[in-house]
Amino acid sequence: MTGFVDIYTLIFLVLAVVIFFKLRSVLGQRTGSERRPFDPFSRRTAANDTDAKGTDAKGADANGGKVVSLPRRDDAAIAATPAPITVADERIAAIAPPDSPLAAGLVAIMAADRTFDPKQFIDGARTAYEMIVSAFARGDRKALKPLLGREVFDGFAAAISEREQRGETVEFNFVGIDKAEITEATQKGGTAQITARFVSKIVSATRNKAGEVVDGDPVHVADVTDIWTFARDVNSRDPNWTLVATETVE
Numbered sequence: 077m078t079g080f081v082d083i084y085t086l087i088f089l090v091l092a093v094v095i096f097f098k099l100r101s102v103l104g105q106r107t108g109s110e111r112r113p114f115d116p117f118s119r120r121t122a123a124n125d126t127d128a129k130g131t132d133a134k135g136a137d138a139n140g141g142k143v144v145s146l147p148r149r150d151d152a153a154i155a156a157t158p159a160p161i162t163v164a165d166e167r168i169a170a171i172a173p174p175d176s177p178l179a180a181g182l183v184a185i186m187a188a189d190r191t192f193d194p195k196q197f198i199d200g201a202r203t204a205y206e207m208i209v210s211a212f213a214r215g216d217r218k219a220l221k222p223l224l225g226r227e228v229f230d231g232f233a234a235a236i237s238e239r240e241q242r243g244e245t246v247e248f249n250f251v252g253i254d255k256a257e258i259t260e261a262t263q264k265g266g267t268a269q270i271t272a273r274f275v276s277k278i279v280s281a282t283r284n285k286a287g288e289v290v291d292g293d294p295v296h297v298a299d300v301t302d303i304w305t306f307a308r309d310v311n312s313r314d315p316n317w318t319l320v321a322t323e324t325v326e
Contacts, residue, residue: 161186167194171258181261185268189310192268194258200317201272201306202256208319213248213280215240225307225320243285247294251277259303263310269320271305301325 161183163174168186171194172178186192204223211219215236221229239246253276260271281294292298305321308314 170195178258178261181263182258184263185261185270185310188263188266189268189308191315192310197270197317198256198258198272201270201304202253202274204306204317204319205253205256205274205276205302205304206250209276209278210248210250212236213246215246222316223319225318228319228322239282244282244290247279247281247283249279251279251297253277254299260305266309266311267307268310269305269307270317271303271321274300274302274304276300276302 161168163169163172163179163183165183165186168174168179168182172182182194208220208223211223212232212235217233217236220232224232253274255273255275257273258270259273260269262269276299277297278300279294279297280292281289282291284290301324303323303325304319306317307320308317
C-alpha cells in the first residue's frame with residue numbers, strides 16, 4: 077500500500093512542478109518596475125507616469141517612441157465659415173440696386189467687417205444724429221467728443237465757443253426724423269466710410285443776451301436736410317462710428 081501511495085504522491089509532485097513552471101512562463105516575474113494598476117481617481121503628477129494605454133505625460137509611448145497628434149477637424153469652425161458677400165445679399169438688395177456703386181461699396185464693407193449690417197447702421201445713425209444736433213444746441217462738448225472725428229469736433233467746439241462769447245443761447249426741440257438713408261459707401265484700406273442723408277424736423281431759435289431772437293424761430297417747425305459721413309476702422313475692436321464730415325442742404 078505504501079508503494080502505491082508513493083507512486084501517486086510522486087505523480088502529484090511532478091504535476092505541481094509542471095503547473096508552477098507553466099504559470100511562471102505565462103505570468104512572468106515581478107521585477108519591481110511593473111506599471112501600477114490604473115486608478116481613475118488618482119492624480120498623476122510625475123512626468124514619467126504612464127497612462128492606461130502606455131503613453132507618458134509628455135506624449136511618448138512606453139517604448140520611448142514619439143506620439144504625434146494629428147490636427148483635429150474643427151467642424152464648428154468650418155460650419156461658421158461665412159459665405160462670400162455679394163450684391164444679391166438681401167441686406168444690400170433692400171437698400172441699393174445690384175449694379176450701383178452703393179451696392180459695391182456695401183459689399184466691400186461687409187466683406188471687411190462681417191458684423192456690419194446696413195439696416196442696423198441706419199438705426200444707429202438716426203440715434204447718433206439726434207444726439208449730436210441736441211448736444212450741439214446745448215453746447216455739450218463732452219457729449220459730442222466721442223461721437224465726432226477730430227476735425228468735425230474742432231469745428232463744432234469753435235462754433236459753440238463763438239456763441240458763448242456773444243452771450244447767445246439756443247432754444248431747441250428735436251421733433252423727429254422723417255427719412256434716413258445711405259447714399260454712399262466706400263472701403264478704403266482699413267477704413268469704412270458711409271454717407272447718410274437725413275431729413276428731419278426741428279424747432280430752433282438763437283437768442284442774444286437781451287433775449288431777442290437773432291436766428292431761427294421759437295415756434296416754427298423747420299424741415300432740415302443734412303448729409304453726414306461716418307467712418308470706422310474695421311480692424312478696431314471699437315464698434316462705434318464717428319462723424320467725419322457734415323453738409324447741410326439749403
